[in-house]
Amino acid sequence: MRVQQRLTSGTIIAQDFRTSVRFPIFETGYVEWPYATNGGTLFLATFRGRVFGLTCRHVLEGFDWQRLRVTEAKFGKMFAPIRGLVYPSAPKGEAVDTDILDIAVVEFAPAVAPTFFPDPPYVLDAGTCGTANIGDVLYVNGALKEKSDLSEMPISPMFCLLEFADMGAASADPILRKACAGFANPEFTEITGLSGSPVFDMASKKLVGMAARGTLAAKTCTLWYIDMFDILTLVTAVAEGREATDYTKVVTRLTRTVIRHQL
Secondary structure: OOEEEEOOOOOEEEEOHHHHEEOOEEEOOOOOOOEEOOOOOEEEEEEOOEEEEEEEHHHHOOOOHHHEEOEOOOOOOOEOOEEEEEOOOOOOHHHOOOHHHHEEEEEEOOOOOHHHOOOOOEEOOOOOEOOOOOOOEEEEEEEOHHHOEOOOOOOEOOEEEEEEEEEEOOOOOOOEEEEEEEOOOOOOOOOOOOOOOEEEEOOOOEEEEEEEEEEEEOOEEEEEEEEHHHHHHHHHHHHOOOOOOOOOOOOOOOOOOOOOOOO
16 A cells, blocks of 8 residues: 655655554553553654654543653663653634534654654655545555454554445544444444544545544444645644644535425
8 A cells, every 4th residue: 555645746656545544652661561542543654754643532541651662663671761741732713613622632752753663653744645535545554453452562452454334524523524334244343542643535645534432333433533734734733833723614514405396
């Protein structure tokens, strides 16, 4: 799934979004059970030369972020030093009561360069990320909690690659988009762990969002994901050291009209 992309600078790169995915774990301090997790996924992104970790804030709930551990490789043994955690607060206007508050950005220590990660982060740029169109085929790569093993090193997460179809901005939340899938014989009973997973659009060959939550009912899976437009806006503010940011977003929604024929 390695694709060629043209950056805004004109440079052509080739990258596979799946190499950016990590299984976020927390150090417990207990010898018998050294690591714990809520389930969830984190992915690495390079933006303006810096590496950031992106995940959902609810993936980190119940743990001290200073105990968060992110491996150098997808199945790694080394941990990248973390400097801090940034997330939105005090939303205004249309951002109130939206999933904008569920985005979390992990800042790594200054010494952590993109080359620290043998499985490289995803390069964020206007040429590599965007917003999906209704009907586009989407791929989601994330860790399934029920099939992952934290009992010993190296950590053994079980990653899945699931195909969805974009259904558009189908809620009152301007941050979220909806995607649906049908699985003939799923090898899992729940999709706990997909939160924080990158969502890649095969039509545009761009990263289009991050999974927020979903449901699996029988063979039908529904996924709600945060639009990459909002994520990139937050990452830009963090990279520039701004404490606040305001932006305008245009959201297009399909509406149904009932046409009655009179005879």
